[in-house]
Amino acid sequence: QVQLVQSGAEVKKPGASVRLSCKASGYTFTNFAMQWMRQAPGQRPEWVGWINAVNGNTKYSQKFQDRVTITMDTSASTAYMELSSLTSDDTAIYYCARDNFLISFNPWGQGTLVTVSS
């Protein structure tokens, strides 16, 4: 079955960067895109960006444009999201979700908690 498994929780200091991974299985990775979202405690999900695994094109939320990079390793069926210049406001659960260009957000990974604290 389609499954997205994300990397483990991270604790970072303000100003640092974090790189998260999302390993896909159960489908052909390069036939789909991968979305990245985050959700702070008690808040709505927030879109971060996506990568089209067919051609490697990326698109980022204007909010994160200057400090996010989404990449992929097709040989490992894995997508990565790196966020730099972290502040406490970046403390959230970060999710990946598959997108087939018609059906977005299906399924989601289990999420990775990122805590930014001095």
Added chain:
Amino acid sequence: QSMLTQPPSASGTPGQRVIISCSGSNSNIGRHPVSWLQQLPGSAPKLLIYGYNQRPSGVPDRFSGSRSGTSASLAISGLQSEDETDYYCAAWDDTLNGWAFGGGTKLTV
């Protein structure tokens, strides 16, 4: 700025039908399909509805979606206790040039 607006709460009794609304604009719901997500406590969101009223495999037909102008609705019929959780709408927004999510509705059964 909040592009999609949902009521913070909704309620119903078992077996009843409840409707959750999502209000947007011509930059999102008025031009793009709406997705609905269900999020159980401590879990990742799960896709319930896409393309206004399509259900992914495995989602019961008790869940249905609709759109009218710049608003969308999620209807849940035959309410069950396990439906008590949070629901979010989502749509592409041309102003944001990205995905927008509603603030979420907590359903009490």
